[in-house]
Amino acid sequence: AQKVTQAQTEISVVEKEDVTLDCVYETRDTTYYLFWYKQPPSGELVFLIRRNSFDEQNEISGRYSWNFQKSTSSFNFTITASQVVDSAVYFCALSEGANSKLTFGKGITLSVRP
Amino acid sequence: DAGITQSPRHKVTETGTPVTLRCHQTENHRYMYWYRQDPGHGLRLIHYSYGVKDTDKGEVSDGYSVSRSKTEDFLLTLESATSSQTSVYFCAISESLRGGSSTDTQYFGPGTRLTVL
Numbered sequence: 736a737q738k739v740t741q742a743q744t745e746i747s748v749v750e751k752e753d754v755t756l757d758c759v760y761e762t763r764d765t766t767y768y769l770f771w772y773k774q775p776p777s778g779e780l781v782f783l784i785r786r787n788s789f790d791e792q793n794e795i796s797g798r799y800s801w802n803f804q805k806s807t808s809s810f811n812f813t814i815t816a817s818q819v820v821d822s823a824v825y826f827c828a829l830s831e832g833a834n835s836k837l838t839f840g841k842g843i844t845l846s847v848r849p
Numbered sequence: 850d851a852g853i854t855q856s857p858r859h860k861v862t863e864t865g866t867p868v869t870l871r872c873h874q875t876e877n878h879r880y881m882y883w884y885r886q887d888p889g890h891g892l893r894l895i896h897y898s899y900g901v902k903d904t905d906k907g908e909v910s911d912g913y914s915v916s917r918s919k920t921e922d923f924l925l926t927l928e929s930a931t932s933s934q935t936s937v938y939f940c941a942i943s944e945s946l947r948g949g950s951s952t953d954t955q956y957f958g959p960g961t962r963l964t965v966l
Contacts, residue, residue: 770954780892780939780957826891836882836907837941837955839891 737762739829741840748817749848756812756843758827764788767831769803769810774824774842786810817847852876853958855940861964868927870961872940874920880943881923882955883907883915885936892939898923930965937962 738761748754760769771783784794786803794801798815814821824844828837852875862868872881882897884907894907896915904915912934914926927934941955 772957778937779959782954782956785954828892836894836897837884837892839893841889841891 737764737767737829737831737838739827739838739840741827741843743843744841745844745846747846747848750819751816752847753813753815754817754845754847756814756825756827756845758810758812758840760808760810760827760829762808762829762831764831767829770828770830770837771801771810771812772826772828774826776823780826783812814845817845819847819849821845822847853940853942853956855938855958855961857961858959859962861966862930863966864931865929868930868963868965870925870938870940870963872923872925872958874923874942876942876944877920878942878944879920880953880955881917882941882943883913883923883925884939884941885909885934886939886960887936895925895938930963932965935963935965 740759743757746754767788769786773781773783784801791803791805800813802811822845824842826842827840830837854873856871880899883895884892885895886892893909895909895913896904896907898904898917901917901920904917916924938961940958943953943955
């Protein structure tokens with residue numbers, strides 16, 4: 736069975752600090768997909784990134800970067816120079832096999848203080 | 850933004866009453882999903898659909914049923930609501946890639962907050 740662990744539950748930083756959100760996953764499949772979603776205080780779920788198991792290249796998108804390491808089954812998310820608007824709950828999720836059923840971690844609440 | 854709407858957005862009901870939540874999409878995507886979100890649990894899959902009249906159970910399906918008679922609509926029914934079903938319910942959609950399996954990204958609706966008294 737697949738499992739996603741987000742060991743950090745709450746993180747608080749001051750604006751402009753860098754912050755890394757950890758995600759560790761478990762799966763028996765060789766083909767799988769990893770995702771990060773953001774849930775701001777308004778409640779909607781916003782897709783951030785999708786990465787397949789065959790692509791271990793790190794990805795950078797503006798202030799966001801993702802580090803995928805199959806050797807440690809981790810898919811960590813770093814926000815550089817955090818801003819108040821980054822305050823949200825961040826979910827890591829795993830999908831394997833057909834039908835794309837997602838298994839979510841419990842989420843990390845990030846608070847960025849001015 | 851993906852064209853996904855959920856109705857109602859908020860509902861308060863009493864224990865034992867039936868409740869139906871609706872998810873409507875304008876994207877013509879094959880796959881639709883219902884999740885519930887509870888503090889400390891993240892999101893958990895209730896049921897999903899891989900086509901009209903094709904549905905299957907998720908992780909927390911007890912007490913819920915679903916129906917999909919049209920591509921665009923996916924209904925979630927609580928036959929007899931209980932207080933443990935108080936939650937925020939999210940619908941999601943995804944497209945299917947070559948070969949019929951869906952490994953595409955799921956996009957979520959705005960959610961329905963359900964309170965069962």
